[in-house]
Amino acid sequence: MSTLEIKDLQVQVQTEDGPKEILKGVTLTIRDGETHAIMGPNGSGKSTLAYSIAGHPRYEITGGSVTLDGEDVLAMSVDERARAGLFLAMQYPVEVPGVSVANFLRTAKTAIDGEAPKLRTWVKDVNGVMERMNLDASFSQRSVNEGFSGGEKKRHEIAQLDLLDPKVAILDETDSGLDIDALKVVSEGVNRFREREGKGVLLITHYTRILRYIKPDRVHVFVAGKVAESGGPELAEELEANGYERFLTAAV
Numbered sequence: 001m002s003t004l005e006i007k008d009l010q011v012q013v014q015t016e017d018g019p020k021e022i023l024k025g026v027t028l029t030i031r032d033g034e035t036h037a038i039m040g041p042n043g044s045g046k047s048t049l050a051y052s053i054a055g056h057p058r059y060e061i062t063g064g065s066v067t068l069d070g071e072d073v074l075a076m077s078v079d080e081r082a083r084a085g086l087f088l089a090m091q092y093p094v095e096v097p098g099v100s101v102a103n104f105l106r107t108a109k110t111a112i113d114g115e116a117p118k119l120r121t122w123v124k125d126v127n128g129v130m131e132r133m134n135l136d137a138s139f140s141q142r143s144v145n146e147g148f149s150g151g152e153k154k155r156h157e158i159a160q161l162d163l164l165d166p167k168v169a170i171l172d173e174t175d176s177g178l179d180i181d182a183l184k185v186v187s188e189g190v191n192r193f194r195e196r197e198g199k200g201v202l203l204i205t206h207y208t209r210i211l212r213y214i215k216p217d218r219v220h221v222f223v224a225g226k227v228a229e230s231g232g233p234e235l236a237e238e239l240e241a242n243g244y245e246r247f248l249t250a251a252v
């Protein structure tokens with residue numbers, strides 16, 4: 001089971017000019033096995049939603065709730081959220097110089113499962129994932145994200161998704177900066193994850209092209225810190241054709 005329920009979520013950040021309200025009451029439920037796409041203009045608060053769910057300390061929750069299978073996510077520390085089954089692929093993955101991909105993956109897996117994975121199956125699993133993500137075997141020995149190309153960073157995020165096997169994956173612009181081949185590899189990785197029993201996906205994107213590979217159950221238009229409209233995949237096609245204008249006018 002994996003139901004992520006976001007109710008009337010309100011979030012602010014501290015700026016030099018005082019607090020700034022970014023999320024103004026976001027309500028969204030991702031049920032067992034569903035994939036939801038969020039699209040919206042720059043600065044509408046999509047990444048803020050992703051970071052707030054993952055527990056980034058910069059974002060202050062001023063109202064509302066987030067639960068995963070009924071558990072209060074907002075009461076959990078960042079690592080508790082990961083152990084509870086939340087995964088965030090960041091728009092700009094951070095570099096961790098001196099920590100190899102192999103070490104990072106094993107440490108993360110151990111922290112999430114509460115015990116170290118069995119070495120023999122783990123090595124096989126990692127090699128299998130690297131191969132599927134079209135990453136060279138030597139990639140495991142490189143420092144996390146240091147000097148990675150844009151495409152390598154995103155493929156590495158999906159390799160993590162595959163190995164860490166969360167309940168709900170939040171993917172923040174995982175398609176940005178990918179060439180056609182990498183987009184396919186990344187999409188296939190996400191689809192393999194979706195095929196597992198009861199997994200939820202929240203996919204933040206600017207482009208409908210990824211939604212041709214990863215078919216969403218629901219599409220939400222995010223404008224000025226709120227969900228302005230929700231619909232099926234046809235809503236993404238409408239956005240591609242007409243842009244956000246009708247939503248922006250309505251939000252004023």
Ligand SMILES: Nc1ncnc2c1ncn2[C@@H]1O[C@H](COP(=O)(O)OP(=O)(O)OP(=O)(O)O)[C@@H](O)[C@H]1O
Binds near residue numbers: 041046
């Ligand atoms: N620390 C901060 N200080 C000031 N403003 C901030 C801070 N963090 C976020 N914001 C503002 O909050 C708004 C929402 O930002 P966010 O990154 O969530 O938008 P987004 O929809 O993901 O944008 P994009 O599509 O460009 O990635 C923006 O106006 C941004 O400048």
